[in-house]
Amino acid sequence: MIRMTVTAFALLSLAAAPGLAQEHGDHGAHADDHAHAGETAETTRPEAITEALAAGGSLVTAEVNGMVCDFCATAMTRTFGRRDEVSAVHVDLDTKQLQLVIGAGQALDDATITDLVRRSGYELVSIRRGEEA
Amino acid sequence: MNFKTLAAAAGLFACAVSAAQARPVSYEGGWTVIAERDRASSYGLVHYTPHYEWSVGLRTEWMRDEDLLFTGLQATHLVHRWFAPDSQANLYAYAGAGEAHGIDANPRGSEAAGFAGVMADWETRRWFVSYEARISDFGAGADAMQAARIGVAPYVGDFGDLHTWVMVEIDQRPERDEPVTATPLLRFFKGPALFEIGYTPAEDEAFASFIYRF
Numbered sequence: 001m002i003r004m005t006v007t008a009f010a011l012l013s014l015a016a017a018p019g020l021a022q023e024h025g026d027h028g029a030h031a032d033d034h035a036h037a038g039e040t041a042e043t044t045r046p047e048a049i050t051e052a053l054a055a056g057g058s059l060v061t062a063e064v065n066g067m068v069c070d071f072c073a074t075a076m077t078r079t080f081g082r083r084d085e086v087s088a089v090h091v092d093l094d095t096k097q098l099q100l101v102i103g104a105g106q107a108l109d110d111a112t113i114t115d116l117v118r119r120s121g122y123e124l125v126s127i128r129r130g131e132e133a
Numbered sequence: 134m135n136f137k138t139l140a141a142a143a144g145l146f147a148c149a150v151s152a153a154q155a156r157p158v159s160y161e162g163g164w165t166v167i168a169e170r171d172r173a174s175s176y177g178l179v180h181y182t183p184h185y186e187w188s189v190g191l192r193t194e195w196m197r198d199e200d201l202l203f204t205g206l207q208a209t210h211l212v213h214r215w216f217a218p219d220s221q222a223n224l225y226a227y228a229g230a231g232e233a234h235g236i237d238a239n240p241r242g243s244e245a246a247g248f249a250g251v252m253a254d255w256e257t258r259r260w261f262v263s264y265e266a267r268i269s270d271f272g273a274g275a276d277a278m279q280a281a282r283i284g285v286a287p288y289v290g291d292f293g294d295l296h297t298w299v300m301v302e303i304d305q306r307p308e309r310d311e312p313v314t315a316t317p318l319l320r321f322f323k324g325p326a327l328f329e330i331g332y333t334p335a336e337d338e339a340f341a342s343f344i345y346r347f
Binding site: 065066068069070071072073074075076078079091092093094096118119120121122123125 | 156158159160161162163185211214216217218219220221256257258291292293296322323324325327346
């Protein structure tokens with residue numbers, strides 16, 4: 001019985017695996033939709049980031065070391081998502097990038113971002129703003 | 134083993150090194166719920182992370198063979214985290230203290246109990262390796278265990294996808310009839326939730342664990 005249960009879970013898991021599932025790539029309104037490395041940011045930015053930028057926000061891109069799983073990404077989105085200055089957060093595990101949109105009229109300096117990444121449990125490598133982000 | 138011996142051993146472990154729980158310390162302000170059943174015991178742990186290097190929580194553990202139930206507090210310290218662009222490694226030390234009493238067929242009353250251990254892990258998005266060692270005294274004599282785990286992800290998903298890992302855990306529990314066993318298991322991981330299911334053939338026991346972060 002236990003063996004059958006484990007086998008069933010394995011089969012279900014493979015059926016749901018990205019690349020095997022037909023619907024992969026259709027993340028719809030998922031707030032953390034993916035902008036893969038090498039793709040044009042303008043055309044692949046997550047909807048939440050695009051909307052926050054359209055509302056007058058400014059983009060900050062941070063390179064972060066150590067982000068290897070969903071717990072890492074969850075830590076980052078929750079830590080930054082609860083800040084009033086941040087109107088959108090996106091984590092891309094492929095590029096190891098954290099993207100933030102700072103709301104119109106708001107500010108979040110580099111020292112604070114560095115500290116928040118550390119409090120999430122990770123290590124900040126670099127921060128880019130404006131056109132460079 | 135008395136508490137002085139236990140504390141000394143815990144200190145020794147902490148000074149040396151510190152793996153089965155996935156990330157026993159969360160982000161600052163984060164709560165985590167963990168439930169696990171292995172071949173020897175079942176436990177639940179709810180912990181809070183006030184600082185990115187510490188978590189504190191309430192733990193309850195049922196030693197099924199002895200019919201002993203432990204309830205107490207657990208503190209976990211992230212001794213060090215090594216960062217690289219594509220990997221991270223962690224060293225943790227933990228200890229807990231509370232009381233344990235007999236349940237069901239065990240008439241034993243409440244006694245002081247405690248445990249201490251170390252965990253270490255290294256992971257990329259494809260590979261996972263971990264080690265854990267624990268000593269405990271739940272009032273029925275000192276106990277010790279160690280476990281090592283290796284895992285591979287057949288595919289690499291993005292944040293929010295369903296991640297699947299194929300893993301094997303080898304554990305050693307000297308006091309048991311089967312001191313060393315292997316447990317093949319599957320890990321499913323999506324967003325803040327992680328679920329594992331496995332089987333230990335040598336003892337015909339199921340393995341299951343669940344972790345949720347909020």
